[in-house]
Structures are given as structure tokens and as C-alpha cells.
Amino acid sequence: MKKIGVLTSGGDAPGMNACIRAVVRCGARYKLEVIGIRRGYCGLLEGDFVRLAPRSVANIIQRGGTFLECGRCEEMKTEEGIKKAIQVLHKEGLEGLIPIGGDGTFRGAAALAKAGDIRVIGIPGTIDNDVYGTDYAIGFDTAVNTAMEAIDKIRDTAGSLQRPFFVEVMGRNRGFIALDVGIAGGAEDILIPEAETKIEELCLDIRRNFEKGKKSSIVVVAEGDEAGGVFQVAQQVWERLRLDYRVCVLGHIQRGGSPTARDRILASKLGAAAVDALVEGKSGVMVGELKGEIALTPLEETYTKRKTMDGSLLQLMKVLSA
Secondary structure (H helix, E strand, O other), rough: EEEEEEOOOOOOOOOOOHHHHHHHHHHHHHEEEEEEEOHHHHHHHHHOOEEEEEHOOOOOOOOOOOOOOOOOHHHHHHHHHHHHHHHHHHHHOOOOEEEEHHHHHHHHHHHHHHHHEEEEEEEOOOOOOOOOOOOEEOOHEEEEEEEEHHHHHHHHHHHHHEEEEEEOOOOOOOOHHHHHHHHHHOOOOEEEHHHHHHHHHHHHHHHHHOOOOOOOEEEEOOOOOOOHHHHHHHHHHHHHOOOOOOOOOOOOHHHHOOOOOOHHHHHOOOHHHHHHHHHHOOOOEEEEEEEOEEEEEEHHHHHHHOOOOOHHHHHHHHHHHO
């Protein structure tokens, strides 16, 4: 193997730059030529390539986002798109590909690994942390810390005004961010898609909190909660309690910012492990970290199997918020 490519696809996540850096510099150790593919699979189909050397990835480990840029590509969901991608990879002389992203990225990666003779090793990079086969995905820790800092500030004003605050965090259809942020931020309630939202019980909790003399009540809501989103949840509570409230949607602020030390280390480990796997002849797998050890998971399993959540944390939240 002499030449490999690396791309970031889907949504950006803090730590992706650190991962690209690791891929490039570990590739240099094996005397591999590393090609950066801009704008994810869209750039791949268009041949938007740039040669990456160890010096070209200097001083990016601390930067958020991804300097290769990213995006979503509908064409890669078609057979024609996969065939075109294989042709472009062959034309460029790429023998291996390292896509960094989430489940959508890995669907395309799995198709590429099946359709051609290109070795493909995926790396989990998503703040949602919903990828099966790894305890943590690149970007999750930074997103949680960013949201936690915001909630710390919100609690200051919530206590001064003595009103409930409903804070929406990202996470699409999974509640990993909401659960960790809620525990770390001392939330009074956490609403996630994995657990049924019972508005009456939520209202009872909020009323009890104020009756006990609590000055603030923070409710963390995952954006994919089945009750209809943070605004609908807040409105339903107001209709029952008639308490003045505020809604804060943290949104894409969670994607930005300098990655935490934990994300930089994870990104570096997984980037190096992906290059090692390619050199060893492996393909069609994702490198992840399970219980502190590097683990390889078939790409298809990363999006067909459901990652489990520690449900006991919800019970812990109830105890700690008393």
C-alpha cells in the first residue's frame, strides 16, 4: 500500500482535525502518501483532493471543526454514486480510505468496501455518540462540556429569576448528550427519546422543587424527544402550572470550539489505529474504543445495531436533584 485518502463526512465534530493529523503523521511513518478529500463524499465524487504531509497538519490539533470541511451527499446513497466513487478512487490511485463520521458516513463506507477493491477503515466522529462499537465518538466529550458550561451560566439567571428553564441540546434521535449534560449540570429533569416523557410527572417534579425552596429548575431536553421538542414541552408545562419560563436552544454551539484533551487523545489514538489497520490489510471495519481498548467493528454493525445507554443515570438524576 502506497497511497490512502482521508475525509470527514456528515456533521463536523471537535477533534476531527486532531484525527486527520494522526492519520497523516502515522501514514508518514509507513511512508504512505496521504490525500485529503475536501467536503466529504461530495468532494470525493468531484475529485476535490489535496496532498497532506506532516507539516501541512501542523497546529490544527487545537482547532474545532474540520479543515477538510464536511457535508452530506445524497448521490452516495445510490449505486451509481458508489460506482462513480470507486472509479474516482482508482483514477487517483488510492488503495485505502479512512472516512471519519457517523452512521450515515459508514453506510457509504460499507458500500465502498463491498463494491470495490479499496480498503476502508472508518473512524467514529459525531457529537451524538450514537455509533455502535465504541464507548465514545470523537467530539462527544467537547459537546458535553460546552453544553454543561452553558447550563452552569443559565442556572445563575434561573436562580435569580426563580423560574424553570428548558434547555434543548443536540442528539438527533438519541439522548447521550442530554443524559451526560443533565447529570453533570445538576438538572432537575432530563427528557430523552429513550424514555417516555410524561408531562404530568414533569409538572409535579417542577412544582415540588419550588415548594421545597429550590430557586431554579433546569430541564434538559434532547432535540429528538418524542414529546415534540423543547418549545412544545415548555408550553405544555405552562398550560398546567402557569409558571413563567424560558427556553434556551443551544444548537450548533455544541459543535464548535477547541476539542477537550479527552477528544484530542481519542482522535489521535483512533487515527493511528485506522492507519495500522489499513497497513495490516483490514477493511470494512470501524476502529473504536471499548473499555479503553481499540476495537474493530464491522461497518454494517455500526448503524444496524443499537448502542445501549446507561439507564441507571436517569434514576441517579432523580436522587441527586432532590
